[in-house]
């Protein structure tokens with residue numbers, strides 16, 4: 001009987017531990033989802049107010065890299081600007097507080113059919129270096145003051161190996177608990 005209880009204890013401990021690790025894996029994976037400008041602003045448009053044509057509509061903006069950031073590997077920073085009217089604005093880029101003019105390109109204006117506001121994308125070619133700070137600043141007549149978005153190049157010290165090892169060890173320990181429990185259960189039953 002004692003053996004059986006020990007077995008059940010180990011099995012429960014193992015299962016609980018394994019489940020906990022699953023949750024940890026889930027959280028880790030969801031935390032890594034790339035952001036997408038279009039999704040962030042819910043361009044489905046339901047909630048987007050109709051513009052007051054005289055006052056104009058202030059832009060919303062976000063800044064994000066086109067591809068996964070790797071130090072020393074050429075990439076693009078995207079400044080996604082949407083929901084503005086009238087269709088006139090200025091975009092300026094800085095790197096470490098210095099104005100950038102080279103490597104900047106600007107998409108054509110695109111009208112959002114739902115409400116007649118406009119979307120534009122400004123792109124800056126860049127080669128990420130650890131600690132660099134970039135900004136995209138938008139000037140528009142409907143904004144009281146220029147709107148700035150910042151992107152910092154931050155290199156994690158242990159690139160993505162950490163979570164994988166952590167989860168692997170955790171799952172192994174959990175499964176080991178189940179195995180140990182089963183062993184004691186079987187053994188306990190044999191003794192009876």
Ligand SMILES: *[C@@H]1O[C@H](CO)[C@@H](O)[C@H](O)[C@H]1NC(C)=O
Nearest residue numbers: 088089090138139140141142
């Ligand atoms: C864009 O910049 C120009 C030149 O600095 C300025 O005259 C104009 O008012 C700016 N436009 C907006 C929408 O801020």
